[in-house]
Amino acid sequence: MVLQAIKYSRGRLEILDQLLLPHSEYCFDIDSCTMAWHAIKDMNTRGAPAIAIVAALALAVELVKMKLPPSAEEVKLFILEKLDYLVTSRPTAVNLADAAGKLRSRTEEAAAKKNSTDKSVREAYVMAAEMMLVDDVKDNEAIGxxxxxxxxxxxxxxxxxxxxxxxxxxxxxxATAGYGTALGVIRSLHATGDLKHAFCTETRPYNQGSRLTAFELVHDKIPATLITDSMAAALLLLKGPSENIAAIVVGADRVAANGDTANKIGTYSLAILAKHHGVKFLVAAPRTTIDLKTRSGNDIVIEERPGKEVTVVTGPRSEGDRRVDRDHVETISIAAFGIGVWNPAFDVTPAELIDGIVTEVGVVEKDDDGVFHLDKIFETGGSNDKPSTIGGI
Known part of the structure; x- marks a missing residue:
């Protein structure tokens, strides 16, 4: 059974605290936009699709539980103010801004109706937010x-x-509402018996690979091996042929109109390695991650995070190879005191290094001139309207 990090029923939202993984599985309730903002900012929940869903549903829960303002117009203004606030939690991930924009439009449409009421505007918002949760899982399975x-x-x-x-x-x-994007591709290969082995990087400095991806791979019983970030080149050189490594597949926090892709720091270097070793490099992301208003990677604002993420590590005390003492969490310094730190959370991979962008409606490839035409995938409303490969048309 695939992990479920977001659990929702009307009036209640529960998320898995990813800061405690892989050693402890603890879920907690999110019942306000303020709680969601901090959960996203502090990375209790993370991943571009997931934070959009959590933000949208948190406001839905708050609306269901609160005493509504007395008019449709006031409810609308309350929702719009909260959406603007939630977007500030993670500026790089376009999914959050995209979701907020769609929910804003739906709210404004509901409030503009002739007989709109406070309750009808609330219901319109809540239903739209709930549909985002359903659609995300469906889209991820199609991406896979x-x-x-x-x-x-x-x-x-x-x-x-x-x-x-x-x-x-x-x-x-x-990182999503379920199944996954890049990891969804690996899951799909495994489900059909076409996967030999999965390799995941540790992903310093926050270790999402060693803490989270490795956790999911073990949970799903997918044959997998963890490597440090600096081992990727050696892996492709020494084990590429024997392991039949086909591709490096990553997710995205934002894809610009020309295909330049912002993703977790370290992605750019992997794309360079893939090109050198003749391995395909794929970006897997829903269309909500593609921002046609951002012309290129030069226009993407890169979030910088606290230096302490690089200079210390936190976790439970180890007791041998397999056991940990969950009751004793320690923070350990791993750097010289006084050293300066630069800690960008993301980097931008140029489109020229990307072989394909996997979306829920197909894989976009570059045309004969080496250009992605991402606008074409917004001409279809569903995954059945386009063939698997839609690039080069």
């Missing part, structure tokens, strides 16, 4: 299928038999 099909049909390794894959950061159930 399209990505797996592309790897089987468009890579030399895929034509030979079972393939191995390398992924970075966490893009699974913990």
């Amino acid at each position: 299928k399209h990505g797996a099909d592309w790897i089987r049909n468009n890579t030399e390794a895929g034509k030979k038999g079972k393939v191995s894959m390398l992924t970075h950061c966490n893009t699974g159930s913990l």
